[in-house]
Amino acid sequence: MKKKQFSSLLICFLAFFLTIQLHAQVGIGTVTPNASSVLELQSTTQGLLTPRMTTAQKAAIASPANGLFVYDTDLKAYSYYDSSSTTWVNITQGRTNFKRIKSTDVLATVLAAELAAGGGSKYLLNTSTLYEINGTIAVNFPIELNNAYVVGLDSNEDKLVRTTGDLFTGTTGGTIKVLTLVASTGNVFNINGGGTQNLIFRDTVIASSANVGVLQSFSLIFASVIQFVGNTNGIIYRDVSKLLLDNQAWFGNNTGTFEKYEGTFATIQKQGGFSDVNGAAIGVDVSSNPSVANGIMYSVNFTGTLTTGLYVKPYTVGTYTGYGFDNKWEVNSSGIPLERDISAVGDVNFDLAVGSGVLTTLTTGVPVKIAGTTTANNFFRASNGSTDNRLLYLGNKKRFFTVNATGSFQATNAANTIYVFYIARNGTVISRSKTYLFTTNTTDLFAFPLQCAVELSPNDYVEVFAERFSGTSNMLTVSLSLFMK
Known part of the structure; x- marks a missing residue:
């Protein structure tokens, strides 16, 4: 009896001891769980589910x-x-607010709510939600961004592909980053932002598409570090308040018109990158004469072998022979002409036979414009304003010019006369430009030079004036040349 009692007591003690050990630490796959853990699992073939x-x-x-x-x-x-x-x-x-979409996912399941929100005809994304694209996603309906964020991790691996129809549609903007976009038979973009939306896409490849598409009526479009590869037609930007294009790379295997600007823009800024334009392709098309309050195109490299194509299809109004843009643009890019206010230039002149000069009647102490029919030459962002002896500045910003004028004349009588010559701005003589000249006969030819730095605002003009300081003679002007740069 005592022996049985002892055995029972020993069993209870061992059970109690094991219970204490079990509650203190548990090891699965190990008999020595870490002292700091309640439970430690070890395996090289299985995980925790x-x-x-x-x-x-x-x-x-x-x-x-x-x-x-x-x-x-x-x-x-x-x-x-x-x-x-x-x-x-x-x-x-x-x-x-996050969804990860993998190439192995069934879109009808993972984007069921978005398809329902789009009425069964498009994926209407959730506002302010981040959609992470993993792998190649073949989209069977168009996507409306709805101010969501659509991003990948590697544009070489993470792709959105629409084999039939448009890829992005609707009336809203959003953000697209680090992806390859393909619309094999349609438009990558076909979005009308209603004038209030913003669209940001960057670090993106747009490839092998029928059309890059149309983006219109946006408050802001910002596209940075974009590669365009093997697209049949490019993109149309229409009626965008602020269009900012940074480091756009148009490869030589694109065809059609790469970029076309239409409508009204407060700002277009295109900076960096290149357009490799070949054959019949067109790099930039502004032939619809878009209204641009402030256009900038800097450091874009235009290259390629053209047949019937153009690096720039120019404005049809408001530009100059051999140039592409109107006066609202500042253009400094390789492969195309320099177009800036600082390059504005103009020249008017006439040249007559000695003895047949143009009469200018002078009044003592009252400057008047020298008479004569001038020929206009070498205008860029300048004109004669349909007026003789005048150069009109047609740039977009106020700047300083060096204005030069020279002339030759004969006196109309032999009386001793002192003449004063000036450059005048907007009909008012600039005193610091004056030159004096003294004549004593009617047989000699007298020449006067003028030079002055003049600050001109858009639509300001310069002319050559003269007055009689003393004497009674008038002047027969044989030649006159007025030049500004």
């Missing part, structure tokens, strides 16, 4: 404990419950 459920199933858990941990199969994210805020927190990507 947490409960998996949809977002709806997760939300239906009754009275979840603080820190309860599950995997959300809709969001493809691990979630834990935070009782202080009574919400589920996704820990995989650190944000709740």
